[in-house]
Amino acid sequence: MIDVARRAGVGLGTVSRVVNGGHGVRDETAQRVRAAIDELGFQRNEVARALRPGKKSTSLALVLGDLTNPFYASIAKASLEVAGQSGFAVVLGSVDEDPEGEKRAIQELVSRQVAGLMIVPDQGDHAFLQGAGVPVVFVDRPATGIDADIVMVDNEGGGRIAAEHLLEQGHQRIAIILAPSYYTIGRRLRGFRRAHRAAGIEIDESLVIQLPEGNAEAAEKATREVMLRADPPTAIFSSTNFLTEGVLRALGELGREPAVVGFDDFRLADMLPTPVTVVASDIAELGRSAARLLLDRASGTDTRPPQRIVLPCALIERGSGERPPDSAGKRSAR
Amino acid sequence: MIDVARRAGVGLGTVSRVVNGGHGVRDETAQRVRAAIDELGFQRNEVARALRPGKKSTSLALVLGDLTNPFYASIAKASLEVAGQSGFAVVLGSVDEDPEGEKRAIQELVSRQVAGLMIVPDQGDHAFLQGAGVPVVFVDRPATGIDADIVMVDNEGGGRIAAEHLLEQGHQRIAIILAPSYYTIGRRLRGFRRAHRAAGIEIDESLVIQLPEGNAEAAEKATREVMLRADPPTAIFSSTNFLTEGVLRALGELGREPAVVGFDDFRLADMLPTPVTVVASDIAELGRSAARLLLDRASGTDTRPPQRIVLPCALIERGSGERPPDSAGKRSAR
Numbered sequence: 001m002i003d004v005a006r007r008a009g010v011g012l013g014t015v016s017r018v019v020n021g022g023h024g025v026r027d028e029t030a031q032r033v034r035a036a037i038d039e040l041g042f043q044r045n046e047v048a049r050a051l052r053p054g055k056k057s058t059s060l061a062l063v064l065g066d067l068t069n070p071f072y073a074s075i076a077k078a079s080l081e082v083a084g085q086s087g088f089a090v091v092l093g094s095v096d097e098d099p100e101g102e103k104r105a106i107q108e109l110v111s112r113q114v115a116g117l118m119i120v121p122d123q124g125d126h127a128f129l130q131g132a133g134v135p136v137v138f139v140d141r142p143a144t145g146i147d148a149d150i151v152m153v154d155n156e157g158g159g160r161i162a163a164e165h166l167l168e169q170g171h172q173r174i175a176i177i178l179a180p181s182y183y184t185i186g187r188r189l190r191g192f193r194r195a196h197r198a199a200g201i202e203i204d205e206s207l208v209i210q211l212p213e214g215n216a217e218a219a220e221k222a223t224r225e226v227m228l229r230a231d232p233p234t235a236i237f238s239s240t241n242f243l244t245e246g247v248l249r250a251l252g253e254l255g256r257e258p259a260v261v262g263f264d265d266f267r268l269a270d271m272l273p274t275p276v277t278v279v280a281s282d283i284a285e286l287g288r289s290a291a292r293l294l295l296d297r298a299s300g301t302d303t304r305p306p307q308r309i310v311l312p313c314a315l316i317e318r319g320s321g322e323r324p325p326d327s328a329g330k331r332s333a334r
Numbered sequence: 335m336i337d338v339a340r341r342a343g344v345g346l347g348t349v350s351r352v353v354n355g356g357h358g359v360r361d362e363t364a365q366r367v368r369a370a371i372d373e374l375g376f377q378r379n380e381v382a383r384a385l386r387p388g389k390k391s392t393s394l395a396l397v398l399g400d401l402t403n404p405f406y407a408s409i410a411k412a413s414l415e416v417a418g419q420s421g422f423a424v425v426l427g428s429v430d431e432d433p434e435g436e437k438r439a440i441q442e443l444v445s446r447q448v449a450g451l452m453i454v455p456d457q458g459d460h461a462f463l464q465g466a467g468v469p470v471v472f473v474d475r476p477a478t479g480i481d482a483d484i485v486m487v488d489n490e491g492g493g494r495i496a497a498e499h500l501l502e503q504g505h506q507r508i509a510i511i512l513a514p515s516y517y518t519i520g521r522r523l524r525g526f527r528r529a530h531r532a533a534g535i536e537i538d539e540s541l542v543i544q545l546p547e548g549n550a551e552a553a554e555k556a557t558r559e560v561m562l563r564a565d566p567p568t569a570i571f572s573s574t575n576f577l578t579e580g581v582l583r584a585l586g587e588l589g590r591e592p593a594v595v596g597f598d599d600f601r602l603a604d605m606l607p608t609p610v611t612v613v614a615s616d617i618a619e620l621g622r623s624a625a626r627l628l629l630d631r632a633s634g635t636d637t638r639p640p641q642r643i644v645l646p647c648a649l650i651e652r653g654s655g656e657r658p659p660d661s662a663g664k665r666s667a668r
Contacts, residue, residue: 059425059446067411070402077401080428084439089446091393092426094414105418112393112423248605268602271582 008032060294061109063093063102064120064139071241071264071283072120075139078287079118086295088115097214099124110134115298118290119143123182135297139290141183149297151290151309153281155184158313159191159237162261162279165315166235167199170325171259175207175226175233177243179214188239188263207233211243219246227256234325235259241266248272261321270318277321281313342366394628395443397427397436398454398473405575405598405617406454409473412621413452420629422449431548433458444468449632452624453477457516469631473624475517483631485624485643487615489518492647493525493571496595496613499649500569501533504659505593509541509560509567511577513548522573522597541567545577553580561590568659569593575600578610595655604652611655615647 010029060083064072072094080090091114093105102122106129109117116135119126127145129136137149166174176192179185189208196203209226211218219238223246226232235258238244244262251257257274265280289309296302315321344363394417398406406428414424425448427439436456440463443451450469453460461479463470471483500508510526513519523542530537543560545552553572557580560566569592572578578596585591591608599614623643630636649655 067401067407067414068404070404070407073401073404073407076426077428080401080426084427087442089425089427089442091423092410092414093418093423094411108421108423245602245605252605266602268579268600268606271579271586271607272602272605273607 008035057113057115058087059089059091059112059114060116060118060291060298061091061093061106061112061114062118063095063105063109064118065094065122066096067094069242070267074283075120075287075290078284079291082288082291083295088295095122097122103128106132116294118294135294137290137294137297139286147306149290149293149307149309151286151293151311152184153286153311154313155187156191156194158263158279158281159188159239160195161191161313161315162188162237162263162321163192163195164199165277165317165321166237166259166261167195167201169259169322171233171235172201172325173204173207173231173233174235174237175209175258177219177222177236177238177247178208178210179240179243180211185239192237204231214240214242216242216246216249219243220250221246223247223250224254227251227254227258232256233258234327235261235321235323238262240264244276244278248276257323257327259321259323259325259327261315265316272320274320274323275318277318278316279313280316281311285311342369391447391449392421393423393425393446393448394450394452394625394632395425395427395440395446395448396452397429397439397443398452399428399456400430401428403576404601408617409454409621409624412618413625416622416625417629422629429456431456437462440466450628452628469628471624471628471631473620481640483624483627483641483643485620485627485645486518487617487620487645488647489521490525490528492597492613492615493522493573494529495525495647495649496522496571496597496655497526497529498533499611499651499655500571500593500595501529501535503593503656505567505569506535506659507538507541507565507567508569508571509543511553511556511570511572511581512542512544513574513577514545519573526571538565548574548576550576550580550583553577554584555580557581557584558588561585561588561592566590567592568661569595569655569657572596574598578612582606582610591657591661593655593657593659593661595649599650606654608654608657609652611652612650613647614650615645619645 062076062079064075067073067076076092083090091109091112093109095102095105099122106117106119110132114134117132118137118139120139121141121143125145126143129146137151139151141152142150163174176189178189193203207226209222211222223236227250236247238247238260241262241264244266247260260276262276262278265278269276269278293302293307396410396413398409401407401410410426417424425443425446427443429436429439433456440451440453444466448468451466452471452473454473455475455477459479460477463480471485473485475486476484497508510523512523527537541560543556545556557570561584570581572581572594575596575598578600581594594610596610596612599612603610603612627636627641
């Protein structure tokens with residue numbers, strides 16, 4: 001700092017004021033100080049700041065699943081942007097479906113004195129977070145064992161919209177492909193059931209397909225099996241973006257074309273041989289809302305009891321979800 | 335720590351030994367201490383550790399572009415995994431084509447006392463990193479103004495392979511769609527030119543198309559324009575994954591089918607109406623290699639001069655790159 005002051009030809013107090021916002025410093029002087037800072041590579045020591053009494057940490061932690069899943073990447077990107085605008089860095093923990101690994105990652109991050117945690121929680125009890133001493137915002141799904149803020153999409157509404165859309169076109173045998181039982185998936189199934197009940201259609205429970213794993217391969221296998229049955233479905237609702245990919249792969253190989261609606265939009269969905277109809281929500285807004293709420297909690301400006309922010313889902317019709325029931329067996333002429 | 339010792343019924347020294355690896359502590363005792371730690375939510379204070387003389391930081395910083403680009407997401411995921419295995423957290427800075435923003439993000443991260451930096455550098459001078467005081471590994475492309483480790487793919491080789499593949503099938507008018515001039519893009523173009531020279535084919539320079547922006551929309555527009563010329567190309571080589579998407583979009587709208595080879599593989603490339611031939615490399619390995627090298631630099635176990643690690647590229651033939659020159663004007667019968 002002394003070097004900066006010397007280079008800029010100002011006093012230490014001026015440098016300090018510029019670093020801390022520039023109030024009461026002439027523009028020209030501030031510019032000279034900033035130039036000196038750039039030249040000398042001067043940096044505030046954030047670690048020392050974190051330890052100084054009364055000074056708050058300026059890092060947030062984000063714990064989520066596989067970053068190569070565009071769903072998680074969108075959340076990460078959006079929350080990074082919002083945090084960055086407030087001068088906060090984001091420390092990332094990415095853990096893929098491993099509750100123990102997730103717990104280790106979270107404790108590791110808390111020990112780094114972050115100002116708050118954003119977590120897309122895995123299954124398993126999160127009561128251990130009660131004593132974390134920092135605000136926690138859950139993203140996409142609530143955690144058990146702790147009452148905290150949660151930002152999520154309207155999963156039940158999305159499941160209902162998807163089923164309603166297929167039922168309206170006369171489908172009566174709709175398969176639903178379910179990833180292992182997350183909260184979100186359970187809600188999507190609930191919406192699916194409600195739509196059937198409202199339409200007076202009984203669900204063939206053998207078409208409610210619970211996958212052993214939540215990946216494209218498992219969905220592909222299950223789709224092949226259900227389509228090769230004597231009484232295949234005329235429509236399929238797949239409950240996540242990766243599952244939709246597996247469903248489409250299987251149908252492509254079999255040359256079968258039941259109606260398909262996927263939960264969550266995905267890149268290139270509109271460029272596939274039959275563009276894919278999806279129920280979608282604003283995933284980036286999930287990340288933005290979570291980061292905004294967490295920053296307000298961390299700064300103490302938001303002292304409300306735990307909030308539950310729910311973003312809407314909407315249907316995007318592209319073709320695959322608009323096939324009539326009698327198209328299921330054959331490849332359509334194009 | 336005292337609470338943990340009391341709860342586990344052991345001495346403070348035992349708790350310390352368990353926290354630091356558990357050497358010389360009986361399994362059963364260590365288990366009891368870990369249970370107490372879990373119950374009490376005890377955490378080592380990493381910030382205090384970072385400041386204690388002789389103790390090293392256990393964070394790495396990663397600065398890269400838009401996380402919703404699967405290329406960057408793969409690098410982030412892989413480097414996080416490698417860092418995590420060594421007990422390092424990763425602080426993320428994501429900046430999209432904004433050299434000033436990148437510089438601010440880097441200085442901000444350095445001030446947090448990370449043990450090292452991984453950077454996918456933007457254009458612009460990176461000499462300011464010379465005084466950062468921590469090791470730097472560049473990923474995907476070198477930076478100017480600083481001699482540091484770099485992990486990258488064989489861009490020139492990839493460009494050459496793509497052009498050779500198209501030339502071998504008799505294409506003589508091959509367009510190349512270029513993102514704004516990054517190092518990588520320049521190398522891909524160089525490989526493209528070399529293949530032409532080796533084949534004795536002169537390049538029509540009006541088919542070397544420099545986009546104003548590196549996104550799908552710009553590529554779509556440029557492809558439409560070049561395909562509507564009186565003398566359109568019979569093949570297109572697009573220089574990044576997002577550009578390939580734009581090229582395919584334009585061709586789909588026009589109903590034209592020149593041969594297409596893309597640089598970088600992408601999700602669903604094999605499921606498009608004509609599966610897409612690409613030149614690809616192991617992007618996750620870029621991230622892993624960079625993180626491994628950086629950890630070795632940070633720990634002092636690798637004291638070699640700056641290294642240049644180059645990963646190979648390979649052609650993945652899927653259909654779009656195997657169309658003959660005379661297919662360019664018409665939609666093939668399917």
